[in-house]
Amino acid sequence: MTEFDNVFKTGYRTGLCGVIIRDYSGKEVVLCGWVSKRRDHGKLIFIDLRDFSGIVQIVFDPSFNMESYEIAKEIRSEYVIQTRGIVKERTSDTINKDIRTGEIEVLASELKILSKSKTPPFLLENREEIDELTRLKYRNIDLRTVEMQRNLRLKSSVMNVTRNYLTSNGFVEIETPILAKSTPEGARDFLVPSRLNPNKFYALPQSPQLFKQILMFSGFDRIFQIARCFRDEDLRADRQPEFTQIDLEMTFVKQEDVMGLIEGLISEIFIKIIGSEINLPFEKLTWLEAMSLYGSDKPDLRFDLKINDISEIFKSSEVKILKDTINNGGVVKCIKVENAGMFSRKDLDDIVSMAKSAGAGGLLWIKVDENCELQSPVSKFLSENEKNNLIRVLSLKVNDLILIVSDKFTTSCSVLGIIRNHLAVKLGLINKDEYKFLWIYDFPLFEFDEKENRYKSVHHAFTMPDENNLEYLKSDPLKVNSLSYDIVLNGTEIGGGSIRINNLELQEQIFKILKVDLERAKDNFGFFLSAMEYGTPPHGGIALGLDRLVMLLGKLKSIREVIAFPKTQSAIDMMTETPSNVDENQLKELYIKLVKFEE
RNA sequence: GGAGCUGUCGUUCAGCGGUUUAGGACACGUGCCUGUCACGCACGAGAUCGAGGGUUCGAAUCCCUUCAGCUCCGCCA
Numbered sequence: 148m149t150e151f152d153n154v155f156k157t158g159y160r161t162g163l164c165g166v167i168i169r170d171y172s173g174k175e176v177v178l179c180g181w182v183s184k185r186r187d188h189g190k191l192i193f194i195d196l197r198d199f200s201g202i203v204q205i206v207f208d209p210s211f212n213m214e215s216y217e218i219a220k221e222i223r224s225e226y227v228i229q230t231r232g233i234v235k236e237r238t239s240d241t242i243n244k245d246i247r248t249g250e251i252e253v254l255a256s257e258l259k260i261l262s263k264s265k266t267p268p269f270l271l272e273n274r275e276e277i278d279e280l281t282r283l284k285y286r287n288i289d290l291r292t293v294e295m296q297r298n299l300r301l302k303s304s305v306m307n308v309t310r311n312y313l314t315s316n317g318f319v320e321i322e323t324p325i326l327a328k329s330t331p332e333g334a335r336d337f338l339v340p341s342r343l344n345p346n347k348f349y350a351l352p353q354s355p356q357l358f359k360q361i362l363m364f365s366g367f368d369r370i371f372q373i374a375r376c377f378r379d380e381d382l383r384a385d386r387q388p389e390f391t392q393i394d395l396e397m398t399f400v401k402q403e404d405v406m407g408l409i410e411g412l413i414s415e416i417f418i419k420i421i422g423s424e425i426n427l428p429f430e431k432l433t434w435l436e437a438m439s440l441y442g443s444d445k446p447d448l449r450f451d452l453k454i455n456d457i458s459e460i461f462k463s464s465e466v467k468i469l470k471d472t473i474n475n476g477g478v479v480k481c482i483k484v485e486n487a488g489m490f491s492r493k494d495l496d497d498i499v500s501m502a503k504s505a506g507a508g509g510l511l512w513i514k515v516d517e518n519c520e521l522q523s524p525v526s527k528f529l530s531e532n533e534k535n536n537l538i539r540v541l542s543l544k545v546n547d548l549i550l551i552v553s554d555k556f557t558t559s560c561s562v563l564g565i566i567r568n569h570l571a572v573k574l575g576l577i578n579k580d581e582y583k584f585l586w587i588y589d590f591p592l593f594e595f596d597e598k599e600n601r602y603k604s605v606h607h608a609f610t611m612p613d614e615n616n617l618e619y620l621k622s623d624p625l626k627v628n629s630l631s632y633d634i635v636l637n638g639t640e641i642g643g644g645s646i647r648i649n650n651l652e653l654q655e656q657i658f659k660i661l662k663v664d665l666e667r668a669k670d671n672f673g674f675f676l677s678a679m680e681y682g683t684p685p686h687g688g689i690a691l692g693l694d695r696l697v698m699l700l701g702k703l704k705s706i707r708e709v710i711a712f713p714k715t716q717s718a719i720d721m722m723t724e725t726p727s728n729v730d731e732n733q734l735k736e737l738y739i740k741l742v743k744f745e746e
Numbered sequence: 747g748g749a750g751c752u753g754u755c756g757u758u759c760a761g762c763g764g765u766u767u768a769g770g771a772c773a774c775g776u777g778c779c780u781g782u783c784a785c786g787c788a789c790g791a792g793a794u795c796g797a798g799g800g801u802u803c804g805a806a807u808c809c810c811u812u813c814a815g816c817u818c819c820g821c822c823a
Contacts, residue, residue: 190779204782278757607823609823
């Protein structure tokens with residue numbers, strides 16, 4: 148901050164509050180800021196003056212300057228003041244080691260109230276204890292706290308490093324429309340009525356996807372955007388209806404090129420902002436590996452607890468559930484917990500009900516007791532052979548616990564994935580200071596939507612299938628993998644991208660499989676398909692969730708902590724009270740009539 | 747759409763059928779105080795107990811409904 152100190156010298160002040168140290172002693176300074184605290188000792192008044200850089204103590208002594216002392220009596224918390232004074236070294240017994248400016252203070256010779264303040268609704272120092280609702284209502288004040296100053300400045304730094312990095316890698320920053328076209332695939336759109344085109348609507352972009360790609364068709368080679376995206380879906384701790392992506396697209400690239408570039412960017416962010424190196428390249432897992440080993444397509448690799456497949460052991464088991472599952476094409480999978488003596492019967496019951504609510508029929512546990520005997524609700528059904536195989540395959544020791552889920556592959560994996568995360572918290576396996584990045588690739592191209600009875604893109608409809616299994620495109624689309632990749636940090640998906648289709652016939656074939664009929668495809672994506680008719684280079688890209696990334700870098704528990712004016716879970720901005728009613732005339736101009744709202 | 751948790755002075759907590767006139771701490775106001783930095787001391791003001799309905803002689807407290815916030819499921823290509 149000190150290197151910018153000069154920048155903050157203005158007509159009002161000589162510099163910042165938080166940077167004044169011993170070197171300044173004897174100098175006259177003029178400072179501006181908010182009153183953080185006033186301590187009135189009758190004949191002596193202390194004020195903690197605050198700006199974003201920190202706090203400095205101002206002393207008002209009537210024997211030194213009566214006039215400023217008198218004004219200081221009127222001062223209250225959060226008043227904005229300007230003061231002139233001499234920087235004085237403190238006597239050794241009055242030094243405050245807790246603040247950077249604690250070795251000095253400013254003896255005031257002038258004081259001016261620039262703006263008064265009502266008593267603030269909450270104290271800035273104990274922000275963590277204040278209800279979030281109150282903080283969001285008075286966000287103007289919440290944003291003054293060191294926490295919010297730090298969070299938003301951190302985000303700004305990440306954006307700045309990103310711009311520099313991408314620009315120096317040949318990227319062009321190009322804006323694309325916010326008033327864009329609605330597309331039925333994907334998330335729900337926010338719509339904007341068009342006054343000049345009655346009964347027609349724009350949609351706010353869910354991402355600049357198609358514009359990015361068209362800019363590749365146009366020969367820009369590499370473009371990026373720090374793009375605001377809008378999705379009208381329900382909110383979560385890490386999801387807001389509008390959020391920001393570092394969104395980029397590159398021409399003539401393979402997946403490895405995009406991954407390498409992003410690794411470079413993340414590494415740069417760590418060196419410049421976190422101040423530490425990060426191991427490159429990141430670990431890579433195929434989607435299938437991630438699902439079968441960790442039960443998640445965004446596994447947290449800060450702890451191990453891998454999932455084992457023990458189907459082989461139970462092929463002809465007496466335990467009917469296990470055998471039947473296997474015979475029906477399912478799997479038997481488990482997680483082994485070592486030294487699990489601490490798990491009570493209640494803990495195990497909790498895990499069972501967790502498994503059930505996650506979609507499994509149930510969960511079997513087996514404990515190894517002191518005599519190396521296997522304890523379990525089903526122990527009497529387990530053959531000696533099965534017991535021995537379990538002990539051998541899983542190298543079981545005294546006090547080990549295994550948690551078994553047998554079901555369809557995806558169900559048993561994802562249920563154990565949820566339990567894996569639960570165990571890590573319970574066992575305290577997570578090192579909060581660690582950052583574990585990884586790539587997930589080789590996703591399936593499609594998934595089958597039971598409700599709509601059709602295939603859906605796992606990533607999006609413009610994702611390039613893996614040419615190695617193109618043959619299944621017609622016969623068994625679920626077997627086709629895609630050239631797409633997600634980047635995961637500590638169990639959170641922070642970005643995803645793909646190599647895109649650059650072949651019109653293939654693109655139309657994909658739409659056919661998605662049962663987007665050609666007529667509708669033309670309606671929604673016609674501009675894009677016809678753009679593809681004029682020379683489409685191979686290209687690919689990725690988007691990183693900026694807010695999520697910054698949230699994780701700052702070790703924060705919600706995305707709202709890195710957004711200046713976020714919305715509540717019901718998508719309301721508490722400060723501006725938005726959304727709100729609009730004037731009848733505004734609606735008239737837009738040819739919109741309100742329908743009475745009913746439950 | 748569903749599940750769970752929360753809602754009491756400005757803030758944060760206590761009170762969980764009856765001497766409660768709803769209590770403490772911080773903040774706030776007034777007075778005193780020349781070395782504090784979580785300043786101290788004294789006095790004071792401040793609450794339709796989220797809202798509505800019910801049970802009861804009596805409800806902040808029990809029941810129902812509802813609203814709001816948060817977490818999660820569904821949803822988020």
